[in-house]
Amino acid sequence: MQTDKIKFYPTKPSTELSDKMEEECGVFALYDSKPIDNVAYLAYCGLFSLQHRGQESAGITIANHGHLDTFKGMGLVSEVFNTDELVHKIGNAAIGHVRYSTTGSSNLANAQPLFAQSVMGAIALAHNGNLINANRLRNELELDGAIFQTSSDSEVILNLLAKRARLGLQQAISDTCNTIRGAFALVMLIGNKLIAVRDPLGIRPLCLGKIRGSETHVLASESCALDIVGADLIRSIEPGEMLIIDETGLNSYRYAKNTHRASCSFEYIYFSRPDSILDGLDVYHVRESAGRCLFHQKPVEADVVIGVPDSGVVAAIGYSEESKIPYSMGLVRSKYMGRSFILPDQKLREQAVKLKLNPMRHVVAGKRVILVDDSLVRGTTAKKLIQLLREAGAKEVHFRLASPMVKSECFFGVDISSKEELIASKLSVDEICKVINADSLDFLSLDNQRKILGGDQYCDGCFTANYPLDDIERV
Numbered sequence: 196m197q198t199d200k201i202k203f204y205p206t207k208p209s210t211e212l213s214d215k216m217e218e219e220c221g222v223f224a225l226y227d228s229k230p231i232d233n234v235a236y237l238a239y240c241g242l243f244s245l246q247h248r249g250q251e252s253a254g255i256t257i258a259n260h261g262h263l264d265t266f267k268g269m270g271l272v273s274e275v276f277n278t279d280e281l282v283h284k285i286g287n288a289a290i291g292h293v294r295y296s297t298t299g300s301s302n303l304a305n306a307q308p309l310f311a312q313s314v315m316g317a318i319a320l321a322h323n324g325n326l327i328n329a330n331r332l333r334n335e336l337e338l339d340g341a342i343f344q345t346s347s348d349s350e351v352i353l354n355l356l357a358k359r360a361r362l363g364l365q366q367a368i369s370d371t372c373n374t375i376r377g378a379f380a381l382v383m384l385i386g387n388k389l390i391a392v393r394d395p396l397g398i399r400p401l402c403l404g405k406i407r408g409s410e411t412h413v414l415a416s417e418s419c420a421l422d423i424v425g426a427d428l429i430r431s432i433e434p435g436e437m438l439i440i441d442e443t444g445l446n447s448y449r450y451a452k453n454t455h456r457a458s459c460s461f462e463y464i465y466f467s468r469p470d471s472i473l474d475g476l477d478v479y480h481v482r483e484s485a486g487r488c489l490f491h492q493k494p495v496e497a498d499v500v501i502g503v504p505d506s507g508v509v510a511a512i513g514y515s516e517e518s519k520i521p522y523s524m525g526l527v528r529s530k531y532m533g534r535s536f537i538l539p540d541q542k543l544r545e546q547a548v549k550l551k552l553n554p555m556r557h558v559v560a561g562k563r564v565i566l567v568d569d570s571l572v573r574g575t576t577a578k579k580l581i582q583l584l585r586e587a588g589a590k591e592v593h594f595r596l597a598s599p600m601v602k603s604e605c606f607f608g609v610d611i612s613s614k615e616e617l618i619a620s621k622l623s624v625d626e627i628c629k630v631i632n633a634d635s636l637d638f639l640s641l642d643n644q645r646k647i648l649g650g651d652q653y654c655d656g657c658f659t660a661n662y663p664l665d666d667i668e669r670v
């Protein structure tokens with residue numbers, strides 16, 4: 196009998212309104228040996244501050260001394276959870292997840308945390324990132340009798356862990372993490388222990404903090420989620436590091452030797468919030484520096500600098516400070532724009548830009564405008580935006596991008612349009628400039644990006660097509 200195999204697609208065609216790379220997922224966790232006041236509400240707050248990393252589903256698992264209770268649903272954090280109910284939940288630990296489906300479909304079964312029973316006890320798992328060998332591993336597990344309930348690559352991790360449970364906790368995790376390949380920042384509850392793991396290249400971020408005046412440890416994809424629960428940032432989890440936090444305290448182990456790091460450079464450009472610090476680098480500072488570099492790369496006379504809200508604003512401020520050309524709010528973003536529009540047609544996507552962004556006529560009319568955005572994906576938004584600015588009276592529009600040209604897809608948990616849809620994969624800077632009808636165009640150079648980030652220990656595969664791992668399953 197022919198069976199339908201579920202495949203994990205490293206990238207899926209983006210159907211969102213946004214002409215942006217789509218965020219991956221966000222994870223959050225708390226642990227204390229004693230019950231934590233408002234444990235579920237604190238997890239809710241952490242996820243709320245990571246909402247920008249995934250809007251399709253959200254979930255929280257609460258641990259009460261080994262007993263795990265999971266609540267999850269489709270939609271935004273504020274839609275999924277009833278805060279009146281959350282405040283009554285009791286527990287000493289919790290993990291949480293917000294999801295954007297980069298593999299598997301968008302449905303409740305794929306919402307995380309995922310849950311399984313094993314001889315180690317109950318396991319709840321939340322995963323940010325993409326595995327690049329998930330199809331092969333899933334096939335092997337299925338041939339071995341494993342039954343999958345979701346189409347998410349994260350369930351492969353859960354199965355591998357359960358299969359290795361007899362090895363003991365630390366060895367089971369270590370073996371599992373050395374079997375899976377790709378990007379993974381994991382938080383797990385196993386029995387009464389909280390476990391955090393980061394992949395050997397540190398592709399996806401994960402940081403550790405502690406709530407002030409308590410013994411409560413906190414883990415989060417970004418440090419902005421520590422701030423919201425009153426936790427101080429202690430440090431990032433190292434690539435190849437495993438943390439086990441239980442009543443004995445916090446124990447750190449190396450499950451893999453990392454010879455080099457390859458943290459995602461796009462976290463700094465677009466995904467992470469500007470109030471986050473990742474691996475010791477301030478996201479705001481990186482974006483501001485990109486704006487400063489853009490001025491020096493290709494200076495142009497102009498009257499005003501404006502940024503595309505929200506992710507182009509900080510770079511625009513940097514550009515303005517360096518050039519001494521005044522910064523002004525030239526575009527207003529609708530706060531109430533839904534993210535669930537499915538607009539398969541290019542023309543509809545172009546028109547929809549108007550729903551989201553509106554030019555401030557008095558700021559741009561009769562002016563030579565520098566327009567700054569974080570990145571250029573399909574080019575549809577840029578073309579429409581420049582047209583809108585011209586219709587609002589802008590004399591000239593000079594477009595600047597605070598990242599290099601995006602030429603390739605991502606296999607590590609970021610939903611980039613297929614390569615064919617990426618405008619920079621087909622056209623030169625001059626050709627793109629013509630297509631989007633800008634007066635001039637410039638992208639941050641790769642050299643400048645590396646200088647700003649402080650080295651080459653970052654993944655820049657979507658700019659260079661040189662990926663930090665080469666054995667990628669392409670399905």
Ligand code: SF4
Nearest residue numbers: 459460605654656657
């Ligand atoms: S390919 Fe691009 S988006 Fe993907 S991990 Fe690397 S830098 Fe980040």
